[in-house]
Amino acid sequence: MKEDYIKLIFGLKLKQIRTDNKLSLFGLSKLSGLSKSYLNEIENGKKYPKPDKIAILSEKLDVPYDQMVSLKLDKNLAPIGDLLQSKILKEIPLELFGIKENTLIDIVANAPAKVNAFISTIIEIAQHYSFSRESFFLASLRSFQEANNNYFDDLEQSVLKFVKAYQLDLRQTVSSKDLEEILIEEYGYSIIENELSKYEALGNLRSVFVPKTHTLLLANGIDEAQRTFIYAKELAYNFLEIKDRLYTFPWIKFESFDQVLNNFYASYFAGALVIPKDELTLQLETVFEKETFDKALFLQILKAFNTSPESFYQRLTNILPKAFNIKNLFFLRITHKADSEKFYLNKELHLSHQHSPRANETNEHYCRRWVSLKVLKDISISKNSHEFDIQISNYPSHDTKYLVLSSATKDPFRNNQYRSISIGLLINKQLERKLKFLGDKTIKKQEVGVTCERCAIKDCEVRQTSAIYLEKKAKNKKIEIIVEELNAKF
Template identity: 40%
Template sequence: MALNTDNIRLVFGLKLKQLRLDKGLSLSELSQKSGLSISYINEIEKGKKYPKSDKILALASAMDVDYDTLVSIKLSKRLEPISELLSSNILTELPLELFGIDPANLLELLSDAPTKISAFIGTLIEIARNYNMSVEQFYFSALRTYQEMHDNYFEGIEEAAERFLADRNINEEMILDEKYLADVLRKEYGYRIEEINDKSHPGLQGVRSLMVPRPQGNRLLVNSQLTSDQRAFEYGREIGYQYLRLKNRLHTTAMVEAESFEQLLNNFKASYFAGAIIIKRTLLVQKLKGFFALETWQPEVLLDMIRYFQTTPETFCYRLSNVLPRHFGIKQLFFLRFSNFSGQNRFEMTKEMHLARKHNPHTVKDEHYCRRWIALNSLQELAEQQKTKETSSTLCRGQISHYVDTADEYFVVSFAKAVATTGHLNVSVTMGIYLDEETRKAIRFLGDPTIRRREVNETCERCRLFNCKERMAAPTILQKRRKNDDLRKEIKKMLHES
């Protein structure tokens, strides 16, 4: 187990405290037997100090254990989960300060109640194993939490993007396209930009871009099947890495190379920067105000906005998640991305983000997502269109979704389109806005009777709408829950009668 200095101190302190408690010794008694002060032993147990050899010998003798046993980094079975946590390097690679956690306080918490904390960590590890959660998935979850904590709005990156634009005298109306951003990479940062395709680089199939660092100038390989809008974003992200001086980075859009949380965080920052220089916040806010003031739901206006900014639906929706909380007070929203092979009835949620709370819908393991969601309906509609004609257009559909058994209502907008780099694969990106009183006032067209309204649920397995024509599975979880509720009522009744 490879441990850094801080973790070695912590392991020693945990072992010392556990041995002391196993021997039935108080801090005062161990102090008397070893000749070391109570405060010094307390600091050792909290992982703040690592004693010298003579003091380790005194502690070992006082507790009647071998020197080697005490200095070994192997923890007892009860503390194995903490050992796994420390050896995984999660504590060192995850910048806890970003989440408002002082690492010293966390280590102190581990040392104060090691057995209880170990049991808790063991439970989390077991859950992660049951769901086949990798370290990379853990980092993605941590990044998503970081975004949600800040309402996915980062003023420092917004200001950096505006400085970049001001330095180049780019006025508000000018939209940065593929050509402009490529020129910046070549002329200001010395990049060489080349195309990649299945023939020249078959091993990079499906990869959007790959940056190969070179002393004489970085080499950027870009997938030849990308649209102009997608290329612009790839170039913008590369500029983000350089302008923000992000050194520890991913070199490709394939996240399989991610080795640390910092790499994912820097990739997010560079991507945020790209969205901010392509879709300027002042211009977007101005256009959104006009859109929300409409009396009727007009999806073509949103598609026109996407075309105006020369961007993709995904970048546009992500940019919405940046500005809606800060500039419109719309803080309860979610973002989803689904993928689906044309003609198949299987849908995979490949990205999600929730602001303010964990909204429905969200990722559920081994269940069938509600087929009434507009995110899935738009993919099904796109697949039907593709049967009769080749379409390169983007579908934009809206729906007011009312969740069964709750008072929750969302206005949901979904964009569906084919993936340029992968045959027969379609994706939908979806923005959902929770409809509270403030949001209903901010968006005037919500009363438009032409907007589709549907009752929806999380999954078929949890749904009580037995006459649903779109149902894909029996309501097994609902039935189990009701059976358990009936059992609890019967037990309570029997106990009350007695």
């Protein structure tokens, strides 16, 4: 068994026996003749005592030697033992957040009962919300993005090195033909189309990479923007020398957090290659400096790059915090089936603050006043290839306002399925300084909630259900007041 685990288990047991005997470290030192510092290192899992020292502790604490060295823990510490023996500490990407595994072990050793209670609570919450291993990894990735304002200069620099190495001109639109040539000539790829369409069960799978033969299989339905992005991701894996990777787009499953992280790195590289930072920054400045919002100009910028609206909005979450110091923002992807009242928030990112809306209200009704939902309704009726709208959303219950830009497109792989991509910018003094068009009277202002179940807006014409959580809260408050009155009366 792992040496560190054995040390920690012995330390946990010694600490528990000592505290059960109402002994301080100083007291145990006096009793056993072993130094206080030595005992402290044992209890913290840093040292494992030699047999003669264990014999002394066994005798002085009146605990059988075999019980002292046994790896079996009592019921209070058993969950901690299970945790330490499991792979979970290895799967948690501690290093991303500057935490060492030894630091976590120290925390466990210093307060095992409290840590056990905390872990049990987290597990119970996770089970309640069906929080899977995949969900945990993706939540860890989002936290990593948020901690870095979703901007990674090393990847930006890698793109510039790639561009120089292969003599690409970022002043021109990057095409799939440009990237396909590099994949074939430089990395020995074979690219095959029409194969995936033979398998109906593959659904919306757009590409499969076969590493043994460097064969890239592409779906029939992909457009030029999707093809370019797939090629750019493949180039990222090769240029960045990433070995532990995913082989399908979109991904089906992953084996480790490293695969999730590397998939993000490749996607970031692809976005930065297809939508160059400097070029996008210059074009956004022209929109931001206008006194009114120029919708035509914004859409012209979106279409200027060989990319999907989703990749474009994702790229905004990289550029706005870095180039414009706009860090209070959220990104959402919502899917919807035509003639349905169901909306699913299946991708999100929140920078600087935990903004509303979020995806944890999975069984509730998202606010129908959101522009994100409006464009989905619009495109399902119009059948256009792209619907765009802008709105200032006021959340009275949160005392916050957001400028929300939203695009909706059809899902090319699913009949009557649509998705909206939105970016919301918190309206504050910083945003007002950066965006001159914020005072534009033609931008629709709308009071919104998060879900109908938690919304206090009266007479809402699109409410799907009553505000049951607020009603319950009001009822409990009324009961509380009556109880206080009864206490005062009697």
